[in-house]
Amino acid sequence: MNKKLNFECETGNYHTFCPISCVAWLYQKIEDSFFLVIGTKTCGYFLQNALGVMIFAEPRYAMAELEEGDISAQLNDYKELKRLCLKIKQDRNPSVIVWIGTCTTEIIKMDLEGMAPKMEIDISIPVVVARANGLDYAFTQGEDTVLSALVNRCPTEPNSPKSLVLFGSVSNTVTNQLDLELKKQGIIVSGWLPAQHYADLPILNQETYVCGVNPFLSRTATTLMRRRKCKLIGAPFPIGPDGTRHWIEKICKTYSIQTKGLLEREQQIWEQLKDYCKLIEGKSVFFMGDNLLEISLARFLIRCGMIVYEIGIPYMDKRYQAAELELLETTCYEMNVPIPRIVEKPDNYNQIQRIRELQPDLVITGMGLANPLESRGINTKWSVEFTFAQIHSFTNARDILELITRPLRRNKNLQKLETIKNYVYLSS
Amino acid sequence: MSNSFKVLQALIYAGPAHIGTLRVASSFKNVHAIMHAPLGDDYFNVMRSMLERERDFTPVTASVVDRHVLARGSQEKVVENITRKDKQEKPDLIVLTPTCTSSILQEDLQNFVNRAALNSKSDIVLADVNHYRVNELQAADRTLEQIIRFYLEKNQNSVKTEKPSVNILGIFTLGFHNQHDCRELKRILNDLGIEVNLIIPEGVSVKKLKNITKAWLNIVPYREVGLMSAQYLEQNFQMPFISTCPMGLIDTAKFLRKLESKLGLNLNIENYINRQTRFISQAAWFSRSIDCQNLTGKKAVVFGDTTHAVLMTKILAREMGIRVVCSGTYCQHDADWFREQVEGFCDEILITEDHTQVSNMIARLEPSAIFGTQMERHVGKRLDIPCGVISAPIHIQNFPLGYRPFLGYEGANQIADLVYNSFTLGMEDHLLEIFGGHDSKTVITQTLSTSSDLNWSSGGLEELQKIPGFVRNRIKRNTEKYARDNGIKEITFEVLYAAKEALTT
Numbered sequence: 036m037n038k039k040l041n042f043e044c045e046t047g048n049y050h051t052f053c054p055i056s057c058v059a060w061l062y063q064k065i066e067d068s069f070f071l072v073i074g075t076k077t078c079g080y081f082l083q084n085a086l087g088v089m090i091f092a093e094p095r096y097a098m099a100e101l102e103e104g105d106i107s108a109q110l111n112d113y114k115e116l117k118r119l120c121l122k123i124k125q126d127r128n129p130s131v132i133v134w135i136g137t138c139t140t141e142i143i144k145m146d147l148e149g150m151a152p153k154m155e156i157d158i159s160i161p162v163v164v165a166r167a168n169g170l171d172y173a174f175t176q177g178e179d180t181v182l183s184a185l186v187n188r189c190p191t192e193p194n195s196p197k198s199l200v201l202f203g204s205v206s207n208t209v210t211n212q213l214d215l216e217l218k219k220q221g222i223i224v225s226g227w228l229p230a231q232h233y234a235d236l237p238i239l240n241q242e243t244y245v246c247g248v249n250p251f252l253s254r255t256a257t258t259l260m261r262r263r264k265c266k267l268i269g270a271p272f273p274i275g276p277d278g279t280r281h282w283i284e285k286i287c288k289t290y291s292i293q294t295k296g297l298l299e300r301e302q303q304i305w306e307q308l309k310d311y312c313k314l315i316e317g318k319s320v321f322f323m324g325d326n327l328l329e330i331s332l333a334r335f336l337i338r339c340g341m342i343v344y345e346i347g348i349p350y351m352d353k354r355y356q357a358a359e360l361e362l363l364e365t366t367c368y369e370m371n372v373p374i375p376r377i378v379e380k381p382d383n384y385n386q387i388q389r390i391r392e393l394q395p396d397l398v399i400t401g402m403g404l405a406n407p408l409e410s411r412g413i414n415t416k417w418s419v420e421f422t423f424a425q426i427h428s429f430t431n432a433r434d435i436l437e438l439i440t441r442p443l444r445r446n447k448n449l450q451k452l453e454t455i456k457n458y459v460y461l462s463s
Numbered sequence: 464m465s466n467s468f469k470v471l472q473a474l475i476y477a478g479p480a481h482i483g484t485l486r487v488a489s490s491f492k493n494v495h496a497i498m499h500a501p502l503g504d505d506y507f508n509v510m511r512s513m514l515e516r517e518r519d520f521t522p523v524t525a526s527v528v529d530r531h532v533l534a535r536g537s538q539e540k541v542v543e544n545i546t547r548k549d550k551q552e553k554p555d556l557i558v559l560t561p562t563c564t565s566s567i568l569q570e571d572l573q574n575f576v577n578r579a580a581l582n583s584k585s586d587i588v589l590a591d592v593n594h595y596r597v598n599e600l601q602a603a604d605r606t607l608e609q610i611i612r613f614y615l616e617k618n619q620n621s622v623k624t625e626k627p628s629v630n631i632l633g634i635f636t637l638g639f640h641n642q643h644d645c646r647e648l649k650r651i652l653n654d655l656g657i658e659v660n661l662i663i664p665e666g667v668s669v670k671k672l673k674n675i676t677k678a679w680l681n682i683v684p685y686r687e688v689g690l691m692s693a694q695y696l697e698q699n700f701q702m703p704f705i706s707t708c709p710m711g712l713i714d715t716a717k718f719l720r721k722l723e724s725k726l727g728l729n730l731n732i733e734n735y736i737n738r739q740t741r742f743i744s745q746a747a748w749f750s751r752s753i754d755c756q757n758l759t760g761k762k763a764v765v766f767g768d769t770t771h772a773v774l775m776t777k778i779l780a781r782e783m784g785i786r787v788v789c790s791g792t793y794c795q796h797d798a799d800w801f802r803e804q805v806e807g808f809c810d811e812i813l814i815t816e817d818h819t820q821v822s823n824m825i826a827r828l829e830p831s832a833i834f835g836t837q838m839e840r841h842v843g844k845r846l847d848i849p850c851g852v853i854s855a856p857i858h859i860q861n862f863p864l865g866y867r868p869f870l871g872y873e874g875a876n877q878i879a880d881l882v883y884n885s886f887t888l889g890m891e892d893h894l895l896e897i898f899g900g901h902d903s904k905t906v907i908t909q910t911l912s913t914s915s916d917l918n919w920s921s922g923g924l925e926e927l928q929k930i931p932g933f934v935r936n937r938i939k940r941n942t943e944k945y946a947r948d949n950g951i952k953e954i955t956f957e958v959l960y961a962a963k964e965a966l967t968t
Contacts, residue, residue, distance in 0.1 A: 047502075047527055047529070048524060048525065048527060048544075050505055050508060050509075051502060051503055052503055052506075053501075053502070053503025053504065053506070054503065055503075056503075075479065075563040075594065076475060076478070076479040076563070076594075076598075077479040077481070077504060077562060077563045077564075077594075079474075079475050080475060080478045080479055080482065080506075081503070081504075081506050083474050083475065083856075084506065084510060085506060085509070098475075102595060103595035103596070138501045138528075138563075138564045139563060139564065139567065141533070142533065142564065142567050142568060143567060168501065169500075169501030169502040169503040169504060170501050170502075170528065170529055170530055170533060171529070171530055172502075173502055173503070174503070207929070208926065208929060211926070211956055211960075212960060215957055215960070304964075307964065384524075384551060387520075401509065402509045402512060402513050403505070403508030403509040403511075403512050403521060404508075404512070404520065405512065406512045406513070406516060406517060406518065407512065407517070407518060407519055407520045407521075410518035410519070429964070430960050430963060430964055461518055461519070
């Protein structure tokens with residue numbers, strides 16, 4: 036049995052969302068922001084279709100659509116952007132405008148970082164630049180580019196020594212829950228990046244401890260350490276009761292605090308998960324990989340009793356995820372299951388061949404592949420739901436399993452029906 | 464040249480060019496498209512798999528443009544991806560599809576195609592579309608013509624079929640009710656004893672394209688896609704075509720008369736029209752019936768692609784006696800034809816790609832009903848005006864499982880239902896308003912108000928408000944029960960979570 040983690044790398048021909056999708060959840064998280072995506076019709080079409088933004092009356096985001104004149108540099112980029120930003124200021128009066136650079140601005144080398152400081156002065160609104168493009172990043176990494184840009188905007192004024200700032204965009208409910216868990220251990224969270232309002236960005240300096248709640252924030256972590264001299268607490272991520280416990284423990288250790296009642300709390304959550312765990316015990320799962328949450332989710336599912344065949348992942352930062360990888364290894368060892376193969380930049384075509392051979396009980400995949408797999412009798416769960424659902428902290432562990440078991444519960448019922456069993460699957 | 468090079472917008476009507484090319488390519492049988500695009504641009508696969516509920520893998524892959532490609536050019540990458548796909552899937556044709564990114568990289572994609580062709584069994588074509596010049600619909604039109612041309616230049620079979628036959632051009636994936644329309648067209652042609660030679664591109668093998676010219680006539684139901692191909696076939700193979708869209712009773716009759724005359728046959732068409740209009744379709748009688756008197760002079764706004772907006776305008780005005788206060792389209796490239804068609808059937812014409820102009824127009828005119836795209840449906844929701852969806856862009860609910868054509872005689876029935884239901888709902892709403900109705904909103908707030916012995920802290924209440932309305936009451940009840948059971952007097956958000964945890968076991 037394989038006892039060590041090993042990492043492979045494939046061709047990178049896989050499906051994922053474009054990182055500009057982070058706009059959809061960040062503009063809702065930072066309530067006084069406005070996101071301006073500087074790109075082409077392709078970007079706009081993606082945002083509108085992928086994220087159902089059509090339903091919002093006036094979303095606090097817009098596209099600055101580049102046309103042929105722009106790319107051949109016939110226009111004065113600065114003048115055009117200023118016109119748009121003034122219009123945004125007039126119509127919406129945001130506290131910050133975030134420019135999202137795309138593939139196109141990258142290729143034509145539009146100097147957004149150079150223009151922003153001048154623009155700030157001209158329009159008297161902070162302008163933050165994030166390069167969330169598909170040339171360099173995948174899906175959730177878009178948030179990473181925005182947060183690392185925001186790091187530079189956090190105030191530096193002195194604060195209490197050893198103050199704790201958490202980073203990662205999660206719903207306000209989840210921030211409350213995590214704050215509460217730490218409060219029970221006597222730790223006060225002094226701020227979140229991002230905060231609900233731009234003005235509430237946390238104070239950062241060399242006295243500050245920082246800890247991430249999401250596995251895709253390696254750039255933000257690096258920026259916090261290098262630019263603001265913050266001290267990073269490397270911990271597994273608070274996903275699943277096991278992850279949450281380790282996350283809290285690691286933070287407490289930094290503060291030399293003896294945790295109280297934490298193991299009992301974890302045990303109590305596991306008790307509540309029993310019925311769901313029974314459904315998935317011994318079942319196998321295959322992560323095709325598209326949102327970087329894969330390692331944490333796999334680790335949690337192994338602890339729940341599942342067997343993970345493969346963890347596809349767009350990008351693997353072994354340093355930022357070190358504690359999480361270690362926990363994955365220990366978990367496999369303790370649960371006495373083989374260590375899954377970790378495939379960076381996977382190749383969807385090859386993965387489908389492997390899925391055919393392995394016939395896993397569940398495949399976690401993108402929406403482009405889910406229906407075709409279902410039609411071949413393979414249970415699937417859309418990976419994107421894990422990005423939008425509340426999956427952090429003790430309280431929400433059950434929600435993860437609710438998602439994971441849904442296809443299994445649904446299909447179990449359906450498959451009892453002879454008609455469905457015989458007629459829905461493509462013969463292969 | 465205008466001064467609005469950069470457009471500030473949140474929503475768009477027609478998608479980017481490559482979507483059109485991919486829609487056409489993936490509709491053919493055994494054709495694979497390879498996009499030259501950055502990671503994340505293969506969103507088309509999601510749309511096809513989700514909206515069409517497609518059972519098979521979408522035959523589209525990306526040759527990913529990343530940092531390395533940017534620095535050194537695609538070099539061998541595109542060629543490798545083509546030859547690899549050739550071996551994996553053995554398609555008849557591979558369509559290399561440029562995107563906005565490749566348009567500005569200005570790599571010589573044709574050169575890649577030539578080189579890949581040396582080692583591939585499949586035919587390979589570079590889609591001739593420029594992202595910055597054409598939109599989704601124009602690109603689809605262009606790609607369809609390009610593929611047809613490619614195969615006819617290779618080989619053709621110009622012996623006409625013995626019995627009169629037609630090709631139907633422009634039925635393809637993600638089209639608005641295309642599959643149902645196609646079935647309705649086939650039914651009509653079958654009634655008249657006319658054979659369908661080929662339906663292009665949906666489900667047809669490119670190997671069969673050489674037989675296009677065997678048909679006597681081409682039918683182009685939708686103006687947006689197929690017209691270029693029909694014109695090419697007319698010029699080079701003297702094939703006549705009909706571009707009248709048989710939507711609504713009057714235009715269906717017009718279509719049928721053209722069919723008879725262009726085929727040069729005596730099909731006894733007036734008799735057919737008469738019988739179908741009187742007995743198969745209920746739409747003519749329906750608009751005469753007393754119910755429909757109430758619709759007289761009601762105001763409606765129409766917006767969509769050219770085909771559907773034009774015909775909907777005509778149907779409302781001529782066949783149902785409804786006043787179209789404004790008719791519009793987002794197909795700016797075809798604005799002249801649109802104006803010419805709806806002239807005299809509406810008060811105003813609006814040609815724009817800007818959705819805010821459309822919503823402003825709707826707000827200003829305050830119609831009783833809107834017939835538009837999904838975007839107009841959302842505008843309608845905000846303004847409390849009912850909306851029937853008649854054109855792309857569309858959501859998954861516009862891909863119904865049941866039979867819902869818009870064309871032909873059954874289509875006329877469907878449209879009548881759509882129009883009538885939109886307006887009735889509108890009237891119901893007014894009646895409710897006049898008589899005070901059942902204002903469910905106050906009822907909900909009443910049950911939410913804290914009239915118990917328990918005290919909700921402001922933090923707790925705030926948290927409660929974040930819970931979606933339809934479950935909020937249940938959560939509130941459960942939390943209060945939990946608080947009582949545990950002797951808690953004040954409900955904070957901490958209690959709320961504790962209750963959630965306790966009660967989910």
